[in-house]
Amino acid sequence: MKTPDTSWWRNGEGDEFKSSASPSLMAVLATVLAVSIVFYWFRRVKNEARLLPPGPRGLPLLGSLPFLGSDLHICFAEIARTYGPVVSLRLGAKLCVLLSSPQAVKEALKDQDAIFANHDAPAVSLFSPYGGKNMLYAPYGPQWRILRKVTVRQLLNPATIDGLSVPRQAEIRRMVEEIRGKAGQPVNLRELISAAAMNMTTEMLWGGSLAQRGDDRDALGREFPWLDLQGLGRRMRRMVSLIDRIFNSVIEERLMMMEGCQDGDPAAAVDMKNKDFLQVMLDLVQNPDPQAPITMDHMKALLLDLVTGGTDTTSTTLEWAMAELLYDPERMKTAKEEIVTVVGVGNAVEEVHLPHLRYIDAVVRETLRLHPAVPLLVPHRPSSTCTVAGYKIPEGTKVFINVWAIHRDPRVWEDASEFKPERFLREAGGADYSGNTFRYLPFGAGRRICPGISLGEGIVKYILASLLHSVDWALPAGEAASPDLNEKFGIVMRKEKTLVAVPTLRIPQNI
Structure with a gap:
């Protein structure tokens, strides 16, 4: 049998397989494979993108x-005007979805x-020692x-709220006296109210x-920086460190009281x-539920939630x-x-008056419509892939709800x-405020x-009525003709420039 001629794939000088065609063939195959992978990937991404909301x-x-x-609340509203009420975009590598309509x-x-x-959770929560353990x-x-x-x-039930009306009233009286003491002088309303x-x-x-404890009330009365979109991580560390010291002091004092009660101290027993x-x-904390134990960090994280939430908003x-x-x-x-009609000229505002102050109630509701304290709510994260308005929202997406845009939508509000x-x-x-009217969501909706x-x-x-009834207010000279209602975005949306006003006495001080 004749041996086949294989000289075409030998180099002519030995038996080594050094075909000049082999590298070219491998390069072609590699190129075809790479193009196929890239094509498949782009096709898959394109198909998935078709299922996502536009953006x-x-x-x-x-990303964007x-x-x-x-x-961000204004930028997101402008994007929604272009792409619709359900929008997807990327902030860095993170897929986000914006919802901007009641439906x-x-x-x-x-x-x-x-x-x-x-x-x-925002990035700033990583700077808190309690991160992720709060409500x-x-x-x-x-x-x-x-x-x-x-x-x-234990805290927000009607009986507890009613039972703590006396200390609330005492604090309002203290605030009013402080205002009267500054009559004729510019007052920083943000710090006073905080x-x-x-x-x-x-x-x-x-x-x-905090005033009774001798702690730095003014330092804690300023802004609580929750959202790290403006580089507030360092400030958050300082603030949480200060709060943590106060919490530890309060807790240690209470633990000592509990120990005294167990030892039969009559004074401690009365206090407890x-x-x-x-x-x-x-x-x-001391008697934990084995299924979901609450630690000291959980407790301090919840206290921080309540202090910041009760102050900032x-x-x-x-x-x-x-x-x-x-x-x-x-x-x-x-x-x-x-207020004069309901309360009387020479009387102080009391909580029993509040249900009858319908216009004050309307002022608060309208303020929360135009200036929702949390303009994008706290972002949600779906636990599984779902569909909204016919669009796919993958599990783990950061979902912003632009309450600010909904509250200012001319198709929703006259x-x-x-x-x-x-x-x-x-x-x-x-x-x-119940969250069942989806055109008005100052406090959110659903389980959270x-x-x-x-x-x-x-x-x-209560505070608003007391401020208006205790003194007359005026803007500092030169400011009345130019309204300043500019916003400073944050998870809590403050007025960009702190409000300063001048009080003038109008009610006798013997109330």
């Missing part, structure tokens, strides 16, 4: 971050409430349920204000007779309400006249950009709705 493409790695300004929010927070029951950011599950249940049952709100909150939590919220939490809402009224003399006059408290007098019950709505609403109305 800007952005840049590799950076380079194109966004510092006011889309209803589909997420009502129709698929359980899927959207997790919050997506705000804890995953939906047994520990979150215990934290929320004990907060609602200090009062914080003292009311700590009185409810452990029966003492009525359990406050701190005492209830310490009992949970309250002071922010009141600052906006006072700013709107100061720039609107006719509505300021209407509010004052109602004269949407104008401050008109009267709309809530006409629409009684048409837009409440704010649990302190009733208390927060009452405190805001």
